[in-house]
Amino acid sequence: MRRILRGAAIPVAILLLWESGSRAGLLPMDTLSRPSDVAAAFAHALADGSIPLATWQTVQAALLGFAIAAATGVLAGVILGLSPVLERTVGPSIEALRPVPAVALTPLTLLLFGFGLRMEAAIVAFACVWPVLLVTVAAVRGIEPRLLEVAQALRLSFPSRLRKIILPAALGRVLVGLRVALSISLIVAVTVEIVMNPRGLGYGMIVASQSLKPDLMYAQLLWLGFLGWGLNAMLTRVFGRWHGAFGPGVQP
Amino acid sequence: MKRLLEASGAVLFAAGLLLLWQILAERELISPVFFPSPSRTLGELWHQVVQGLIWAPLVATGYRMFCGWALASLAGAAVGAAIGLSRAAREYLEPLLEFLRPLPASAVVPVAILFLGFSNAMTIAVIAFGAIWPVLLGSLHGFVSIEPQLADVAAALKLTRAQAFAKIAVPNALPDILAGARVGLAISLILAVVTEMQASQTGLGQNILLAQRSFRSPELYAGVVTLGIVGFAINHAIVVLERRLLRWRGAPA
Numbered sequence: 001m002r003r004i005l006r007g008a009a010i011p012v013a014i015l016l017l018w019e020s021g022s023r024a025g026l027l028p029m030d031t032l033s034r035p036s037d038v039a040a041a042f043a044h045a046l047a048d049g050s051i052p053l054a055t056w057q058t059v060q061a062a063l064l065g066f067a068i069a070a071a072t073g074v075l076a077g078v079i080l081g082l083s084p085v086l087e088r089t090v091g092p093s094i095e096a097l098r099p100v101p102a103v104a105l106t107p108l109t110l111l112l113f114g115f116g117l118r119m120e121a122a123i124v125a126f127a128c129v130w131p132v133l134l135v136t137v138a139a140v141r142g143i144e145p146r147l148l149e150v151a152q153a154l155r156l157s158f159p160s161r162l163r164k165i166i167l168p169a170a171l172g173r174v175l176v177g178l179r180v181a182l183s184i185s186l187i188v189a190v191t192v193e194i195v196m197n198p199r200g201l202g203y204g205m206i207v208a209s210q211s212l213k214p215d216l217m218y219a220q221l222l223w224l225g226f227l228g229w230g231l232n233a234m235l236t237r238v239f240g241r242w243h244g245a246f247g248p249g250v251q252p
Numbered sequence: 253m254k255r256l257l258e259a260s261g262a263v264l265f266a267a268g269l270l271l272l273w274q275i276l277a278e279r280e281l282i283s284p285v286f287f288p289s290p291s292r293t294l295g296e297l298w299h300q301v302v303q304g305l306i307w308a309p310l311v312a313t314g315y316r317m318f319c320g321w322a323l324a325s326l327a328g329a330a331v332g333a334a335i336g337l338s339r340a341a342r343e344y345l346e347p348l349l350e351f352l353r354p355l356p357a358s359a360v361v362p363v364a365i366l367f368l369g370f371s372n373a374m375t376i377a378v379i380a381f382g383a384i385w386p387v388l389l390g391s392l393h394g395f396v397s398i399e400p401q402l403a404d405v406a407a408a409l410k411l412t413r414a415q416a417f418a419k420i421a422v423p424n425a426l427p428d429i430l431a432g433a434r435v436g437l438a439i440s441l442i443l444a445v446v447t448e449m450q451a452s453q454t455g456l457g458q459n460i461l462l463a464q465r466s467f468r469s470p471e472l473y474a475g476v477v478t479l480g481i482v483g484f485a486i487n488h489a490i491v492v493l494e495r496r497l498l499r500w501r502g503a504p505a
Contacts, residue, residue, distance in 0.1 A: 006340075007347030031366050085258070092262040093269060099483030101442045104457065104476050106449070107464030111472070112286055183354065191358040191442075195449045196461075202359065206450070209362035217362055221355075228354030 033215035042219035050204070051223060058200035061117055062189040065124025066182055073129045073181070074174060077136025078166060087137065094133070102127035102188055106195050116199070120192045127188040128181035135177030139170035179235050186231060190224065285469055293473040300474060310478070313444050313455035316372060320379025321440040325433045328384040332391025333425065337417075342396075353389070357382025357439065358446050365451060375447040382443045383436035390432025394425025427498055434490045441483055456482070 015035050021027045022034045033041075045051040080087040102123050109119040147169055151161045167174075193202025201224055208217035270290045276282045277289035284292075300306040335341045335349075360381050368374035398421060406416040448457030456479055463471035 003343055006343040010344055011348055011351075085261075088258045089261045089265045093266045096266070096480070096484075099487060100476060100480040101438075101445050101483060103442055103445050103449070104460060104479045107460050107472055108476065111464055111467075111469070187354075187356040187358070190356040191446055194358045194361050195446055202356075205359060205362045209366050214366060217366070221359055221363065224359050225351055225355045228356065229351050232354045 030212065031214060033218060037215040038218045038222070041213070041215040042223065045216060045219060051201075051220065054199075054201045054204045054220070055223070055227070057117075058186070058189050058193065058202065061120035061192075061200065062124055062185040064117065064121040065189065066128050066185040068121065068125040069128035069181055069185075070132055070178055072125070073132025073177070074136050077133045077174075078140050078162065078170070080133075081137040081140025081170075082166075084141075098130055103191055103195060106192055106197075110196065115197055120189055120197050120199070123192050124185050124188045128185050131180040131184070132174070132177045135180075136170065136174050139173035139177075140166060142173070143169045182235060183228075183232055186228060285467060288470045288473060292470040293477065296470040297474040297477060306478065309455045309459050310482070312453070313441075313448065313457065314482070316375045316447075316453075316455070317379060317437075317440045317444040320376045320443070321383050321433075321437055323376065323380040324383035324436055324440070325387050325429075327380070328387030328432065328436070329391045329425075329429050331384075332388045332393075332429070333395050333421075335388075336392045336395025336425070337421070349388070353385050357443055361447060361450055370451045370453065372453070374451065375444065375453060378447050379440045379443045383440045386435035386439070387429060387432035390428035390430075391425055394428035395421055398424050423500075427494075430490070430494045430497060434487070434494070437486050437490055438483065441479070441486065445479065 018027070018032065019035045022029065022032065042051070080090065105123055105126060106119070109122045113119040113122060143166065147165050151165045156164065189200065190202040193200040194206060197203065201220055205217050205220045205224075208214070208220060273282075273287065274289045274291060277284050277287055277292075297306075335345055357378065361378055364374045364378045364381075368377060402420050402424065403416075406420050411419065444455065445457035445460075447453065448455040449461050452458055452461075456475055460472055460475035460479075463469070463475060
């Protein structure tokens with residue numbers, strides 16, 4: 001209880017000072033709209049459906065990009081993790097791509113896909129694939145060799161080896177990579193919208209800023225902060241106590 | 253011998269990919285508008301280097317990136333230390349930090365534009381906001397996680413608070429701060445590109461955007477390659493810096 005009170009003290013004080021300072025005419029209204037105006041703008045944008053729609057557009061692109069990155073990253077990671085020779089051959093080429101900032105690819109994806117969901121998802125996928133890929137390679141390489149020997153002794157085919165041994169054993173660590181990727185996905189989606197893609201919350205903020213509606217802009221910013229915070233809290237809760245199928249003992 | 257073989261395998265693979273791309277683009281099996289051949293991209297890059305066209309945007313991007321990053325690293329380390337060394341400050345500030353941290357840094361671009369206009373100060377402010385979190389959290393963690401034994405040593409040696417801070421707390425937090433600064437540097441590059449594209453300031457990011465608008469795709473690819481090289485170089489530079497500053501730790505843990 002005391003922790004909650006102390007944690008809330010500073011934000012509440014800022015809001016009160018902000019509101020009263022603005023009412024006393026000390027703060028410029030064209031850049032710092034009042035908290036009460038921000039709340040009103042948020043309620044209005046929620047009621048007319050513009051914030052729910054923008055949220056859906058952003059989340060949709062983030063999830064689609066994340067799904068592509070997760071599938072590619074895990075598949076490629078398993079293959080490269082199982083074959084060190086292949087990894088050493090292909091690895092440097094992959095490493096050469098990794099330092100490219102994902103947003104630098106926005107003009108390229110615009111050229112390829114035009115505005116819309118596909119270009120945004122493509123960039124999200126490019127940004128998210130690295131943590132998944134690297135963690136999966138490390139996780140597969142770290143699988144207890146005896147498990148792989150068992151699979152060999154049982155003469156399992158590759159698909160069932162993948163399904164019954166490799167994925168369950170690597171899952172605990174792969175999930176860590178997926179978690180990182182998921183929190184990156186939302187950030188990248190918003191960034192692409194801020195830079196150029198005319199959809200979603202990021203674009204909504206740019207439009208509100210340029211049409212001098214700071215109250216709406218702050219409303220969307222706070223909403224975005226809330227979304228990010230909620231996503232992170234959820235991920236911590238869900239993945240926090242998860243340890244793959246063979247328990248934490250098997251993972252090095 | 254085996255390593256040599258593997259290294260040549262990696263080089264051959266990369267060269268094979270580029271060669272395949274080159275042939276496909278020359279035969280126009282893939283559209284040269286979207287995928288210009290590597291030789292055209294490299295030619296464009298070479299042209300930019302020889303003509304000296306690349307330096308002005310490189311310096312502009314690098315300057316903003318470095319200013320924002322330096323500001324973020326200093327402020328982040330200081331604020332992290334202040335919060336880390338005081339339990340009361342932690343209780344008051346942690347929830348606020350938890351809320352601000354996951355906020356996409358690019359989302360403050362519209363706010364910064366409103367306050368500072370399309371200026372260098374705006375870019376630097378956005379970069380500083382985005383890059384401060386990893387440093388701040390690293391510093392916070394570093395100052396909180398001082399081993400109790402070290403605190404006992406400080407007490408036994410009767411160190412003053414300032415001495416304990418300089419001799420025990422700072423060295424303890426330094427690895428975390430540097431790790432945070434490294435992440436912050438990568439974020440700085442991304443945000444420099446973002447603000448250049450959104451607020452049309454000269455730099456590498458804007459060059460890519462302009463190349464795309466006029467369908468000069470070799471120039472676009474050259475820009476992406478340049479940014480990749482910059483990303484690689486800054487990451488490498490800070491790894492070297494980390495190794496020098498943390499030499500006293502011996503082998504990296």
